[in-house]
Every structure is written in structure tokens, then in C-alpha cells.
Amino acid sequence: MTNLDSARRRAESDAKSRGYFLNPDESFLKDLLEGLVENERRYGYPSCPCRIATGEFRLDRDIICPCDYRDADVEEYGACYCALYVRRDVFEGKAPLRPVPERRPAKRQAAAVSYASGAIASESGGSKDKADVDKAEKGNALGGGEPGMKLWYCKQCGYVAFRDEPPYVCPICKAKKEMFGEVKLGLVG
Amino acid sequence: MQVVKVPGKDKRHKVFLYALSTCAWCKKTKKFLEDRGIEFEYIDVDRCSKEDVAAIKSELERRGAPMSFPLIIIDDKVEILGFKEDELKEALGV
Ligand code: SF4
Ligand SMILES: [Zn+2]
Numbered sequence: 001m002t003n004l005d006s007a008r009r010r011a012e013s014d015a016k017s018r019g020y021f022l023n024p025d026e027s028f029l030k031d032l033l034e035g036l037v038e039n040e041r042r043y044g045y046p047s048c049p050c051r052i053a054t055g056e057f058r059l060d061r062d063i064i065c066p067c068d069y070r071d072a073d074v075e076e077y078g079a080c081y082c083a084l085y086v087r088r089d090v091f092e093g094k095a096p097l098r099p100v101p102e103r104r105p106a107k108r109q110a111a112a113v114s115y116a117s118g119a120i121a122s123e124s125g126g127s128k129d130k131a132d133v134d135k136a137e138k139g140n141a142l143g144g145g146e147p148g149m150k151l152w153y154c155k156q157c158g159y160v161a162f163r164d165e166p167p168y169v170c171p172i173c174k175a176k177k178e179m180f181g182e183v184k185l186g187l188v189g
Numbered sequence: 190m191q192v193v194k195v196p197g198k199d200k201r202h203k204v205f206l207y208a209l210s211t212c213a214w215c216k217k218t219k220k221f222l223e224d225r226g227i228e229f230e231y232i233d234v235d236r237c238s239k240e241d242v243a244a245i246k247s248e249l250e251r252r253g254a255p256m257s258f259p260l261i262i263i264d265d266k267v268e269i270l271g272f273k274e275d276e277l278k279e280a281l282g283v
Contacts (some may be wrong), residue, residue, distance in 0.1 A: 028213050035211030049211040052234060052256060082213060099214070099271035102257050113256045117246045118239030 003037045004030075007046070011036075011084060014066055018174075020074055021091035023083050032084045036065055050082040051104065054115040062108060069103040071168040077101075151183035190232060190241045195219070197228035202281055204229035207245065207260040210236055214272045215259040221274065225283050234258065 008022075011033065015022050023029045035049025047053035048063040062068040070080040077100045078090040089095040102109070152166040153159065157173035166180030204222065208215035210233040222229045234245060234256075249256055254268055261269040267280050277283075 028217070031213035031216050035209075035213065038211050050209065050214060050258065052209065052258075099273055101271075102255065106255070109256060113242070113246050116239065117243035119243065 003040070004033055007033045007036050007040075011065075015085055018071070018074075018085075018169075019088070020085045021088060023079075023086055023097075024091050024093075029084070032082055035082075048082060049084075051109075052112055052116055054112050056115060059108075059112050059115055063104065067104075068167075073100050073103060075168070151185070152180045153183050155179050155181055190244070191236060192230050192232050194230050195223060195228065197223070198226040199281075199283075200228045202227070203264050204281070205262045206231035207249070207258055207262075208233050209258045212258050218259040218261065218272045218277075221272070221277060225281075227281060227283070 011022055014020075023032070032049055036046040039049060039053060040046040043053055043055045043060065045057065045060070046065045047060045048065055048067050051063050053060045053063065066085065067080070070085055073080045074085055074087050077098065078087040078095050079085065079097055079100055081100045081102065081104075083097060083100070086097065087095070090097050149162060149164055152161050152163070154170040154173060154175050156175040156179050157170060159170050159172040160183065161167055161180075166177050168177050169175070170179065204227060206215070206218060206222075206229055208219065208231050215233075219231065232241075232245070234242060237245065246256065249260070252262075252268065254260060255270070257270060259270075259272060261277065263269070263280050269276050269280065
């Protein structure tokens with residue numbers, strides 16, 4: 001099986017598990033799958049073909065396909081940012097496929113671009129670029145102490161996630177964001 | 190910088206495209222321009238060196254444009270973010 005086939009299978013089964021569809025335009029779909037394969041070859045993980053990646057896992061974590069923004073975009077616009085995954089009505093041609101605006105927060109995007117431009121490797125300590133990356137980085141480190149990071153649990157199935165916001169949909173039981181509650185930790189004694 | 194020039198008969202506008210080589214919308218944009226014989230230049234930012242990315246970053250910051258792709262700049266003033274066929278047609282007069 002070629003890499004392209006396995007990328008396709010992975011996307012197909014993921015789409016199925018969510019009730020989504022893959023883009024019905026075969027040549028467009030192939031371009032995207034090739035992009036994913038190429039990024040996996042470059043970085044070791046299939047980062048989003050339509051976004052700039054850094055090769056630094058901690059900076060790219062949110063844009064590894066399927067990215068953190070997919071579910072919200074498919075729900076709101078009928079397609080993910082790249083239009084790899086689409087909603088049923090778009091798949092069936094009943095709703096138009098339009099460009100999807102970027103949902104990735106500007107601060108994460110800025111951090112990635114700063115890193116890709118070498119602003120971090122060079123001696124620019126204390127610059128705005130460095131601050132962007134540090135901020136984005138902290139948001140990922142477990143226990144890193146960034147105030148925005150919290151533990152969330154799914155009230156329906158008990159799934160727990162550590163991130164700034166609860167997932168749009170529970171990856172286990174598909175419960176909506178509203179079903180997530182915050183886990184409050186306290187020291188006893 | 191690895192700017193690629195795609196020759197075309199229609200040279201009425203100066204068209205510059207910031208793209209990623211892996212992005213399907215960017216490919217669609219390139220094809221849209223090629224199919225209509227529009228001359229343009231593009232750069233695949235994911236294939237650029239760090240220095241080039243830095244230069245592109247400051248150029249886009251100067252314009253106040255985000256680093257998202259495809260970004261099409263027409264005659265140095267019109268910026269179209271994403272593959273928006275209607276806007277492209279109107280701006281290019283095709
Ligand atoms: S936008 Fe679509 S293709 Fe890109 S990473 Fe997200 S889910 Fe994958
Ligand atoms: Zn759940």
C-alpha cells in the first residue's frame with residue numbers, strides 16, 4: 001500500500017466515524033492527501049497541508065490533521081479549512097463549498113511564522129517574536145503553569161482533556177462542548 | 190528567493206501569489222490563472238529558507254496581511270485571501 005493509499009484510508013475512516021465525508025472532487029482530494037503525505041515525510045506527522053508548519057511538534061500540535069479546528073469549521077461552514085472533510089450537504093452538492101476563514105488563533109499562527117523565519121534560532125532574545133513562541137509553547141506544556149490551561153471532563157463519558165478550551169466535540173462519545181465541565185484540583189489536608 | 194514566473198498572454202495586471210506547495214486551494218488558484226492565460230509570479234513559502242520566510246513575514250506585516258494561503262496581490266494594492274473565484278474574476282477583469 002502506498003503512503004497515499006494509507007493517508008486516504010486514514011481520512012476515510014476518520015470521516016466515517018464523525019459522519020463527515022471526504023471532498024467529492026477527486027483531483028482536489030488527491031492534492032490534499034499528497035500534501036499530507038509530504039508533510040508527514042518532512043515533519044514526521046501529517047500537519048495541515050494548507051497551513052505553514054514549523055516541524056516543532058509543540059508549535060504544530062493544533063494543526064496536525066485532523067486539526068483542532070475541524071469540527072467547528074465543518075459544523076459552521078460545511079468544510080474544514082482545507083476542505084478535506086466536508087458536511088453531507090456539501091458532499092451531495094446541496095450546499096456550496098466556500099473558502100473557510102482561518103480559525104487558528106493569531107497568536108499561534110504568529111508563533112509558528114516567527115519560528116519558521118528563524119527569529120527564534122537567531123539571537124533575538126526578548127523580542128516580540130520570542131515572546132510569541134514562548135507563549136504558545138507554554139500553552140502546551142503539561143503543568144507548565146499557564147493560567148489559560150485547564151483540565152476538562154466529558155460529563156457523558158468521562159473523557160478528560162488538558163487544554164485551554166474544551167474540545168468542540170468529545171472525541172470518544174461525540175457529546176457537544178457544552179457537556180464538558182472543568183476539573184478543579186485542590187490539595188487535601 | 191525562489192519566485193517562479195508563469196508567463197501568460199494576459200499581462201494587464203501585476204499578479205503575485207503567496208502559496209504553499211502542499212495546499213490544494215493554492216493549486217486551484219495557480220490553475221485558475223494558468224487556464225486564463227494570466228501572467229503571474231508565485232512563491233511557495235513552505236519551500237523557502239528561514240531568511241526568505243523572515244523577509245516574507247515582514248513584507249506581509251507591512252501590508253497588514255496575515256500569513257495565510259493563498260494570498261493574491263494584484264497591482265500591489267488589491268489583496269485577495271483564499272481562493273475566491275468571483276473576487277479574482279472581478280479584480281482581473283476576466
Ligand atoms: S483543515 Fe482539514 S485538512 Fe487541514 S488539518 Fe484540519 S482537518 Fe486536516
Ligand atoms: Zn464524551
